Amino acid sequence: MAAHNLKHALFCAIVTLIVAYPILGFNLVSSGTDIILEGATTQTVISVLLAAVVVFLFQLFRDNIMALLGKAPALNPLANRQPMEQSKRLKLESTILTLIIIGALFWPFFVSRGSVDLATLVLIYIMLALGLNVVVGLAGLLDLGYVAFYAVGAYTFALLSQYYGVSFWFALPIGALLAALFGLVLGFPVLRLRGDYLAIVTLGFGEIIRILLNNMTSLTGGPNGIGGIPDPTLFGMEFGRRVKEEGNTSFHETFGIAYSSEHKIIFLYLIALVLAVFTALVIRRLMRMPVGRAWEALREDEIAARSLGLSRTSVKLSAFTIGAFFAGFAGTVFASKQGFISPESFVFLESAIVLAIVVLGGMGSQLGVILAAIAVTILPELAREFSEYRMLIFGAAMVLMMVWRPQGLMPMRRIHIELEKQE
Amino acid sequence: MLEVQNLSMRFGGLLAVDQVSLDVQEHEIVSIIGPNGAGKTTVFNCMSGFYKPTSGKILFEGHEVQGKPDFRISRLGMVRTFQHVRLFNRMTVVENLLVAQHRHLNTNLISGLLKTPSYREREQKSLDRASYWLDRVGLLDLANRDAGNLAYGQQRRLEIARCMVTEPKLLMLDEPAAGLNPAETRDLNQLIVSLKEDYNVSVVLIEHDMSLVMDISDRINVINQGRPLASGTPDEIRNNDDVIKAYLGEA
Numbered sequence: 001m002a003a004h005n006l007k008h009a010l011f012c013a014i015v016t017l018i019v020a021y022p023i024l025g026f027n028l029v030s031s032g033t034d035i036i037l038e039g040a041t042t043q044t045v046i047s048v049l050l051a052a053v054v055v056f057l058f059q060l061f062r063d064n065i066m067a068l069l070g071k072a073p074a075l076n077p078l079a080n081r082q083p084m085e086q087s088k089r090l091k092l093e094s095t096i097l098t099l100i101i102i103g104a105l106f107w108p109f110f111v112s113r114g115s116v117d118l119a120t121l122v123l124i125y126i127m128l129a130l131g132l133n134v135v136v137g138l139a140g141l142l143d144l145g146y147v148a149f150y151a152v153g154a155y156t157f158a159l160l161s162q163y164y165g166v167s168f169w170f171a172l173p174i175g176a177l178l179a180a181l182f183g184l185v186l187g188f189p190v191l192r193l194r195g196d197y198l199a200i201v202t203l204g205f206g207e208i209i210r211i212l213l214n215n216m217t218s219l220t221g222g223p224n225g226i227g228g229i230p231d232p233t234l235f236g237m238e239f240g241r242r243v244k245e246e247g248n249t250s251f252h253e254t255f256g257i258a259y260s261s262e263h264k265i266i267f268l269y270l271i272a273l274v275l276a277v278f279t280a281l282v283i284r285r286l287m288r289m290p291v292g293r294a295w296e297a298l299r300e301d302e303i304a305a306r307s308l309g310l311s312r313t314s315v316k317l318s319a320f321t322i323g324a325f326f327a328g329f330a331g332t333v334f335a336s337k338q339g340f341i342s343p344e345s346f347v348f349l350e351s352a353i354v355l356a357i358v359v360l361g362g363m364g365s366q367l368g369v370i371l372a373a374i375a376v377t378i379l380p381e382l383a384r385e386f387s388e389y390r391m392l393i394f395g396a397a398m399v400l401m402m403v404w405r406p407q408g409l410m411p412m413r414r415i416h417i418e419l420e421k422q423e
Numbered sequence: 424m425l426e427v428q429n430l431s432m433r434f435g436g437l438l439a440v441d442q443v444s445l446d447v448q449e450h451e452i453v454s455i456i457g458p459n460g461a462g463k464t465t466v467f468n469c470m471s472g473f474y475k476p477t478s479g480k481i482l483f484e485g486h487e488v489q490g491k492p493d494f495r496i497s498r499l500g501m502v503r504t505f506q507h508v509r510l511f512n513r514m515t516v517v518e519n520l521l522v523a524q525h526r527h528l529n530t531n532l533i534s535g536l537l538k539t540p541s542y543r544e545r546e547q548k549s550l551d552r553a554s555y556w557l558d559r560v561g562l563l564d565l566a567n568r569d570a571g572n573l574a575y576g577q578q579r580r581l582e583i584a585r586c587m588v589t590e591p592k593l594l595m596l597d598e599p600a601a602g603l604n605p606a607e608t609r610d611l612n613q614l615i616v617s618l619k620e621d622y623n624v625s626v627v628l629i630e631h632d633m634s635l636v637m638d639i640s641d642r643i644n645v646i647n648q649g650r651p652l653a654s655g656t657p658d659e660i661r662n663n664d665d666v667i668k669a670y671l672g673e674a
């Protein structure tokens with residue numbers, strides 16, 4: 001056992017060296033037109049060696065460290081409590097959610113512009129995560145290309161407004177429906193694949209969409225993106241200082257108040273809030289409908305589900321399509337918030353972040369997803385000084401989370417349909 | 424109503440089912456018996472569309488169904504249970520029955536989201552049907568438990584109830600008495616007979632419990648090492664020399 005550990009630890013340390021030394025140990029320095037390879041400073045080399053030693057020690061005492069980590073939940077008083085009764089839990093959950101929503105409605109009027117803007121982004125991520133939760137958490141399909149549908153929604157609005165002057169409110173359903181259509185068309189051939197294969201193919205699709213957007217320069221502007229995407233209006237009232245669209249009035253003039261650029265930001269935030277609540281409610285309802293049960297049944301036991309007449313393809317496709325629909329929703333809001341979009345906004349990292357939110361939140365649980373979305377979006381902002389190490393911290397947090405609480409922050413407890421006693 | 428003609432199924436070098444034929448008339452209980460590994464479950468898997476048979480025909484109500492996807496066959500009214508119980512363990516008992524009725528429910532998303540009256544009515548109907556069958560198999564008190572927490576015998580009954588809410592014409596039961604105690608087997612015996620008598624369902628039964636088979640079967644097919652060995656009424660089978668030899672030879 002000990003010998004095996006030693007061997008394994010040695011192996012890991014050597015791999016660390018092999019990976020780290022060429023990357024960190026050499027620098028490419030340009031001198032004039034040439035590029036010269038230089039050795040790094042002794043300090044860097046020492047750090048690399050130190051890292052290898054740390055890896056070696058960690059792997060050597062891995063079992064002990066993991067056991068220690070495993071005991072950590074005992075420190076968490078909430079970890080081992082009895083599960084609440086369903087009716088009580090539902091009441092508590094909806095009370096908490098209502099309070100959060102009421103708080104969220106008034107909150108933007110008291111805080112800075114930057115916070116409201118960040119909160120809008122959080123809400124967009126909540127929408128994305130709730131949608132992906134349907135695909136991954138409920139239907140059990142690992143989709144790594146979710147960002148593609150987000151891009152479809154955003155680009156639909158951008159293009160429609162650029163070429164046809166379509167407003168936000170018209171583009172919102174169109175963007176969502178088009179994203180859903182993409183989900184349907186892309187899903188059809190890939191959903192017969194399982195597990196890892198599905199993950200790889202969806203990953204590919206995500207990249208294909210991004211590369212297409214990058215290369216269809218005449219239509220999408222390629223890497224330059226599309227700018228000048230209009231803000232949403234409120235019953236024909238615009239939030240800019242001057243009215244851009246003919247026939248519209250401006251918000252501040254109608255109400256006779258001074259112009260403030262904050263109005264627009266708060267308005268966008270409120271739209272995102274309403275849409276996020278809408279998303280949460282619709283998905284909650286879907287979970288209790290036959291479709292929702294079919295997703296779960298297929299995830300629980302595919303063979304039994306098929307033997308009862310459930311078609312695997314159409315059930316999975318419905319989850320995929322509905323997930324894509326909400327990504328399209330979020331995409332439209334995102335395009336409007338940014339006013340400018342380019343393929344840069346839809347890289348794989350976005351899919352990964354949304355997936356991380358779903359996993360972190362505890363697959364399937366809505367409250368968990370909301371908390372995780374807040375954590376994943378806001379924590380990096382708070383830790384700005386460490387921004388270079390953002391991904392490193394993110395990765396470390398994910399690994400720790402998987403060791404300490406693999407079921408997520410708030411693992412889903414199913415909402416059961418109860419059969420009332422009949423007399 | 425069901426006719427299986429010269430069904431063969433080959434797995435690589437193994438001919439698991441070799442030229443098996445059988446037929447089921449309406450209002451009939453037909454059993455398939457045979458030693459372990461004889462190919463009984465494989466016949467079921469072909470009939471229910473899990474396997475595409477190597478050769479042979481399966482006619483259900485005059486239509487060829489061999490090689491059709493499983494969910495289509497089940498929608499035609501041929502539903503099966505499994506040798507190893509397959510429930511949706513983390514869903515409740517009643518939800519297991521609701522899943523099975525998804526086709527009777529309105530599949531229109533919009534009406535479901537808006538809870539239209541017609542949607543509610545259908546939902547209520549499927550809940551009623553579920554509670555009727557739960558009562559019928561004696562599980563009504565456990566309706567809101569997780570299916571995975573039921574005792575083994577209860578799980579078996581739930582699996583049958585789950586088939587029945589789909590309102591099948593032909594029910595295929597794969598060793599429903601396996602692991603049941605004598606009292607439970609007696610109840611099962613009555614239940615199967617009542618399915619035939621009261622609900623007009625034909626049954627194909629795979630079973631090792633000979634007393635159960637002899638008691639309720641109208642006809643019996645014996646398979647040995649994939650090949651049909653004999654078929655006939657329980658009395659004929661009981662006195663068939665080949666069958667006696669095969670079973671004694673195995674024992």
Ligand SMILES: Nc1ncnc2c1ncn2[C@@H]1O[C@H](COP(=O)(O)OP(=O)(O)OP(=O)(O)O)[C@@H](O)[C@H]1O
Pocket residue numbers: 434437439457458459460461462463464465466506
């Ligand atoms: N998917 C498969 N791939 C390869 N061989 C299989 C497969 N399914 C069944 N077999 C083989 O086919 C033969 C028949 O198996 P089957 O399960 O049909 O027997 P059975 O009559 O149901 O037996 P038991 O009474 O034990 O349930 C066995 O030898 C089995 O190993």
Ligand SMILES: [Mg+2]
Pocket residue numbers: 463464465506
């Ligand atoms: Mg078998």
